[in-house]
Amino acid sequence: MASPLAATSMMGQVKQAHASWSKPRWFGSEASDPASISSRVPIKIYQYEICPFCNKVKAVLDYCKFSYTTVEVNPLSKKEINFTRELPSDHACSNYRKVPIALVGEDLIADSSLILNAIVEKLSEEKEEKIKLLCSSAKDPQVQEWVRWADQELAVLLFPNLTRTFSESFQAFSYVQQVPTFSLLDKLSNHVAGATAMWLAQGKLKSKYKISDERQALALALAKWADALDRKPFLGGSSPNLADLCVFGVLRAVDGSATQTVIEESPVSDWYGRMRESVGERGVARVAREAQ
Numbered sequence: 305m306a307s308p309l310a311a312t313s314m315m316g317q318v319k320q321a322h323a324s325w326s327k328p329r330w331f332g333s334e335a336s337d338p339a340s341i342s343s344r345v346p347i348k349i350y351q352y353e354i355c356p357f358c359n360k361v362k363a364v365l366d367y368c369k370f371s372y373t374t375v376e377v378n379p380l381s382k383k384e385i386n387f388t389r390e391l392p393s394d395h396a397c398s399n400y401r402k403v404p405i406a407l408v409g410e411d412l413i414a415d416s417s418l419i420l421n422a423i424v425e426k427l428s429e430e431k432e433e434k435i436k437l438l439c440s441s442a443k444d445p446q447v448q449e450w451v452r453w454a455d456q457e458l459a460v461l462l463f464p465n466l467t468r469t470f471s472e473s474f475q476a477f478s479y480v481q482q483v484p485t486f487s488l489l490d491k492l493s494n495h496v497a498g499a500t501a502m503w504l505a506q507g508k509l510k511s512k513y514k515i516s517d518e519r520q521a522l523a524l525a526l527a528k529w530a531d532a533l534d535r536k537p538f539l540g541g542s543s544p545n546l547a548d549l550c551v552f553g554v555l556r557a558v559d560g561s562a563t564q565t566v567i568e569e570s571p572v573s574d575w576y577g578r579m580r581e582s583v584g585e586r587g588v589a590r591v592a593r594e595a596q
């Protein structure tokens with residue numbers, strides 16, 4: 305997601321739109337069966353709730369019942385990640401202004417792929433069979449190619465879909481109303497300005513990624529994923545591999561939005577349902593949200 309700040313200056317009259325989508329989707333609860341290692345390796349993720357890259361990381365953690373905390377970043381001010389400005393200039397996260405950023409144990413890491421690498425490395429100490437299978441899949445070149453696809457070809461289709469009309473963009477940004485650490489002003493400004501800015505920026509995003517019809521582009525991408533699944537329950541066979549989790553995580557970013565219908569009407573809808581069951585409810589492993 306590009307920063308709404310860049311587009312706020314273009315903000316004109318804001319149409320009234322309903323925000324019926326908004327529902328709390330992430331409030332933390334104690335993990336029922338936390339992987340033993342997660343008590344030794346605390347993970348904190350700086351995120352936007354609707355960011356596909358953040359959701360990708362969380363899908364892996366949720367699947368492994370690995371506890372973590374999230375810090376919701378204010379998309380306008382990004383004040384929660386201002387600490388990156390204080391980092392030494394040779395630190396990889398110095399001045400980094402995107403999400404996700406994660407603290408994995410003592411390592412501060414930017415970029416979802418690098419975060420996932422670090423998590424998979426920690427998880428490879430786990431004994432549970434499904435986690436062992438997941439970690440070994442990360443070395444498979446076919447899995448690596450689909451993981452890359454999820455980032456570079458699938459994730460980029462989601463924002464143009466989420467923000468395709470002002471009403472859909474307004475719905476997508478309604479999550480800010482539920483963020484407990486945002487003030488009333490943060491909620492209002494991000495909901496209105498964020499939705500407007502992203503709606504106005506939609507055309508730019510489409511031309512950057514050469515998308516003419518965003519709905520059709522997403523449907524085609526899902527058909528491609530269906531071909532890869534080749535009627536198997538998961539790409540990984542009888543259980544999800546890292547690519548299943550990355551594709552699912554990216555798609556889960558649009559949960560509850562009008563874009564979700566595209567997934568439900570696609571040939572991957574059964575797979576999506578199986579993934580939802582395997583990964584579990586969103587945020588089951590989230591233990592707390594931090595006040596800033």
Ligand SMILES: N[C@@H](CCC(=O)N[C@@H](CS)C(=O)NCC(=O)O)C(=O)O
Pocket residue numbers: 305306307308352354355356357379401402403404414415416417455
């Ligand atoms: N390659 C990065 C991409 C991260 C990214 O583009 N994040 C978006 C949110 S979906 C972002 O923070 N954009 C900058 C902004 O909002 O200003 C990753 O995989 O983590």
